[in-house]
Amino acid sequence: MPGEGVTVFLELDGQGPRYAQLTRALKAAILDGRLGAGTRLPPTRALARDLEMSRITTLAAYEQLRAEGFIEGHVGSGSYVAAIETKPAPPPSARTIAAPSRYMRRARIVQDRTIGLRHHGLRYNLQYGNPQTHPALSDLWARELARAATYPQPGGSRAQGLLSLREQICDYLARRRGVQARPEDVLIISGTQQAFTLTARVLLDEGDAVVMEEPTYFGARQAFAAHGAKLVPIRTDAEGLVCSALPRKAPRLIYVTPSHQFPSGSVLSLQRRLDLLRYASDHRCWVMEDDYDSEFRYDSRPLAAMRSLDHSDRVIYVGTFSKVMFGSLRLAYMVVPSALRDDFVTAKYLSDFFCPTIEQAALAHFMETGGFERHLRHATKELKARRDALIEGLHRHAGDRVEIANSQAGMHMVAWLRGYDHARAEALIDYAHERGLGLHPMWPHYFKRPARPGLILGYCALSTVELGEAMQVFGRCLDAFD
Amino acid sequence: MPGEGVTVFLELDGQGPRYAQLTRALKAAILDGRLGAGTRLPPTRALARDLEMSRITTLAAYEQLRAEGFIEGHVGSGSYVAAIETKPAPPPSARTIAAPSRYMRRARIVQDRTIGLRHHGLRYNLQYGNPQTHPALSDLWARELARAATYPQPGGSRAQGLLSLREQICDYLARRRGVQARPEDVLIISGTQQAFTLTARVLLDEGDAVVMEEPTYFGARQAFAAHGAKLVPIRTDAEGLVCSALPRKAPRLIYVTPSHQFPSGSVLSLQRRLDLLRYASDHRCWVMEDDYDSEFRYDSRPLAAMRSLDHSDRVIYVGTFSKVMFGSLRLAYMVVPSALRDDFVTAKYLSDFFCPTIEQAALAHFMETGGFERHLRHATKELKARRDALIEGLHRHAGDRVEIANSQAGMHMVAWLRGYDHARAEALIDYAHERGLGLHPMWPHYFKRPARPGLILGYCALSTVELGEAMQVFGRCLDAFD
Structure with missing residues (x-):
């Protein structure tokens, strides 16, 4: 210079x-x-x-x-x-990295962002967890968003969520889920995962016991474990959670998926529902009902949610729009016992203030004008056809080499492999993968690996024709292992 | 029956x-x-x-x-x-309500959702914190959302946020904030508030010290306090945080607003920036730079962010779109030191998986096609006019009864009341309220009430004409107290 x-x-x-x-x-x-x-x-x-x-x-x-x-x-x-002192700082070194928090140490162990997200780019991927895609819904949703964006946004404190959306959700819950809720009991959240975080914050200290179903949903398990909860797995059977096995010492929280146990597919029986509510009332603990895909039930109307039987106000109910609309929407809701309502609103406020207003307004309008209900009917019909195609394909190509679990509801079903141990099942999955078929194992969802290996077959992402073809490939894979 | x-x-x-x-x-x-x-x-x-x-x-x-x-x-x-046992549960009683978690006990104390949200429905409300409304932006945004909604959503693990948006943010940061960042260093979050929650999770155990500016932003203060951090307020002056007053014993985190101290308006001087970075490096602690409204700077180009001077990779940078677009958007971002990157992505994943994809895609496209930059220029010009109108009104109607603090940037300014004690200032605020003028006090933002009472005058929500009229009312209120 x-x-x-x-x-x-x-x-x-x-x-x-x-x-x-x-x-x-x-x-x-x-x-x-x-x-x-x-x-x-x-x-x-x-x-x-x-x-x-x-x-x-x-x-x-x-x-x-x-x-x-x-x-x-x-x-x-x-x-x-200018007269500034510029002693250069030493370059960063491993030594300068401070230790992570206790939360983070736990989170590093439990987090596995790959569960349920394997096998990208395969020809037939029996992925579960993501809803079907609806090109018609995209157009409707684009219109709703554009409408909501040009509409003036209501101001004020909004941690609880838009009133019009909470009203629509109450109406929906009364009609479809048998749940009587008031808008002031509802909290709008950014997807079901946030329900776990907020519930942990509101209810759980480090070391508090949380009862979970065995097997259970990994998102809940990871969130509660990272928070420092002591997880207490309780086995499930064809009637869902085995309530007689609940611990004598009261846990702080019981996390259940009564309408459609994740991932096994069983439905919590009426007697078990009543037993569980009675247990919660006697032991003064809370029950979280994750009603993640109850909308889709094929051989009868949707069963009423457990919350509708809850006369002691012990059930924290969680519903989501991710499964019926699309996963990237990030809108869900909780119906919260009145004793906890203010705390949940505070926890939401401290976490991220509130959910995006335009998307809330768009969804409220979509529900109010009947578009949501129409979409739901259409999606249920389409999913039923896919489920039927999958079952038919399984019967034809897998025969009695698999045992199909309860498949009356939801977006996936479970097939238990007959005469397989885990090593052989893993080999089968690898073999199928090489042939363009993505199969997803049950065992990552267990605390303790179960005796029998099973597969979760998601039928959302493939058409009925593709599902038939996929089962043909599956049959040939099984043949190779016979 | x-x-x-x-x-x-x-x-x-x-x-x-x-x-x-x-x-x-x-x-x-x-x-x-x-x-x-x-x-x-x-x-x-x-x-x-x-x-x-x-x-x-x-x-x-x-x-x-x-x-x-x-x-x-x-x-x-x-x-x-059916043969079900139906012993009815006892009705809920106060006795059945279990104690809240430690987090919740703290959260109940610190949460105050009303700070900065008083005085609804007044004729002239000098509200701060919310951006100006732009009818033209609503139309543009409606179009971007509709476009993004009909566009296929990319799949896969998305906790970190949409790549296209992270790329646009890097480009923006390089041009406007002097920060060189790579897309892999960026995390998309649901507003600045979530940055506090995530940072607390990643870095802080209960009792860990967090240095905060005195005064400071209530959202950060509430989030860190609810998490159980030990807050250490350090005074600020016209050059921002007084670095010589930093504690000998290293805190875990230092939270600062260098570009525009909230709410006092001072700008952290270059020497102080270098001192602070040196302190962080020597004491092996982290610095959170909340760059909440740095885009709006009126008498020179925006100052480079402190992160641009950070050669030891100690600064967690937070930027938001709430202030430049609209508050209900709920999109912000962090630039995270590489040593913490994986932990932050994990914490985001465990909190709520990821941010809504359509809004991310819409924003990426808005930035990529120049709409965001045009909006920013327009908004800055408009805000400058409002700031000038407010200063002129203050000079004309308040004269030397107030002292205007640094007002080169941002969306609000601070006016110190001369010759007022707090009781008199509160009476003035009440008096103004009765006359349709919403004034907002400085003192709720302090850990320890300052000697002098001051007012935060937000100029986003009113037009230049309205701001002139508001100052006229303000002058008459001051007259009444002379």
């Missing part, structure tokens, strides 16, 4: 506007001491000439350096490097 | 379809023991006649009761109340 006896080589990095490059280069020279405190910088005109840039560029750079405190003085009277 | 010797009075509640009413009424009678186990229900035809409803209705109700396990047997051979 020429002028006034100072020579500093300025290297411009070529990124972004020239004035910004010059500013960065001068900053670097000042910070690393090449341009010391009090050094007079060359006049902008001289610098512009030497660097072959316009004087506007050098002026802009000096102005920025002055605003940020790197140089002092004024154009005309000369610019000087 | 007639038939087979059983007489039970069924009261239909008149809500929803008739079959659902009948189902509910029968369930209630079974659950409270009026219809005991083994009782034979009247044939559907007889019941329909007695209740004057169609047989389709009674058939549907029986079918539902059978599906849910309340009755057994089949149409034709008779339906019987």
Whole structure:
């Protein structure tokens, strides 16, 4: 760098506007001491000439350096490097990395973001957890969003969620889930996963016991474990959670999926529902009812939610729009016992204030005008056809080599492999993978690996024809292992 | 209820379809023991006649009761109340409410959802924190959302946020904030508030020290306090945080607002920035730079963010779209030191999986096509006009009865009341409120009430004309207190 006896080589990095490059280069020279405190910088005109840039560029750079405190003085009277101490910090080293929090140490162990998300790009992937895609829904939703975006947003404190959406949810719950709820009992949240985080915050101290079904949903398990809860798995059978096996010592929370046990598919029987509610009331603990895909029930109307039987106000009910609309929507809701309502609203507020308003307003309008109900009917019909195609394909191509579990509801079913141990089942999954068929094992969802290996067959992502073809491939894979 | 010797009075509640009413009424009678186990229900035809409803209705109700396990047997051979034990649970009492978690006990104390949200429905409300509304932006945003909604959503694990949005943010940060970041360093979050929650989770155990500016932003303070951090307020002056007052014993985290101290408005000087980074490096603690409204700077280009000086990778940078777009958008981002990156992604995943994809895609496209930059220029010009109108109004109507703090940037300014104590200032606020003018005090933002009372004057929500009128009212209020 020429002028006034100072020579500093300025290297411009070529990124972004020239004035910004010059500013960065001068900053670097000042910070690393090449341009010391009090050094007079060359006049902008001289610098512009030497660097072959316009004087506007050098002026802009000096102005920025002055605003940020790197140089002092004024154009005309000369610019000087400001008197700042610039001892450079030592470069980062492994030693400088502080230990993670207790939460994070636990989270690092439990988090596995790959469960249920294997096998991308396969021809037939029997993925579960993601809803079917509905091109018609995309168009409807685009219209609802555009409408909601141009509509004025209501102001005020909104941690609990948009009133119009909470009203629609109450109406929906009364009609479809047998649940009587008031808008003030409802909290809008960013997907079911947030329900676990908020519930952990509101109810759980480190070491508090949480009863979970065996097997259970990994999202809940990971969230409660990372929070430091002591997880108490209780076995399930064809009637769901075995209530007689509940611990004598009261847990703080019992997490269940009564309408459609995840992932086994069993439905919690009426007697068990009543037993569980009685247990919760006697032991003064809370029950979280995760009603994640109860909308889809094929051989009868949807069963009423457990919350509808809950006369002691012990059930925290969670419903989601991710399964009936699309997973990237990130809107769900909780119906919260009145004793906990204020705490849940506070926890939501402290976590992220509130959910996006435009999407809430769009959803409220979609429900209010009947579009949601129509979509639900259409989606249920389509899913039933897919389920039937999958069962038919299983019967035809797998025969009695698999045992199909309860498949009256939901978006996936479970097939137990007959005469397989886990090593052989894993080999089968690998073999299928090589042939373009994505199969998903049951065992990652267990605390303790079960005796029998099973598969979760999701039927949302494939058409009825594709499901038939997939089962044909499946049959050939089984043949190879016979 | 007639038939087979059983007489039970069924009261239909008149809500929803008739079959659902009948189902509910029968369930209630079974659950409270009026219809005991083994009782034979009247044939559907007889019941329909007695209740004057169609047989389709009674058939549907029986079918539902059978599906849910309340009755057994089949149409034709008779339906019987199932053998379920129905000891009713005792009604809820205060005694049954378990104690809240430690988190919740702290959260109940610190949460105040009303800070900064007073005075609804006043003629002139000098509200701060919410951005200006832009009717033109609503239309643009409606179009972007509709476009993004019809566009296929990318699949896969998305906790970190949409790649296209992270790329746009890196480009923006390089051009506007002097920050060089790679897309893999960026995490998309649901607003700045979530940055506090995630940072607490990743870094803080109960009792860990967090240095905060005095005064500071209530959202951060509440979140860290609820998490159980030990808050260490350090005073600020016209150059921002007084680094020489930093504690000898290293805190775990230092939370600062360097570009525009909230709410005082001071800008952290270059020397202080370097001192703070040096302190963080020497003491091996982390710095959170909340760059909440740095986009709006009126008398020079925006200053480079502190993160651009951070050669030890100690700064967790947080930027938000709530202030430049609209508050109900709920999208913000963090630039995370590489040592913490995986932990932050895990914490986001465990909290709520990921942010809504359509809004992320819409924003990425809005940025990529230049709409965001145009909006920013327009909004900055408009805000500058409002700030100028507010300053002019203050000079004209308040004169030397107030002292205006640094007002080069942001969406609000601070006016210190000369010759007022707190009691008198509160009386002034009440008096103004009665005359339709919403004034907001500084003191709720302090750990320790400051000697001088000040006001935060937000100029986002009012036009230049309204701001002039508001200052006229303000002057008359001051007159009344002279």
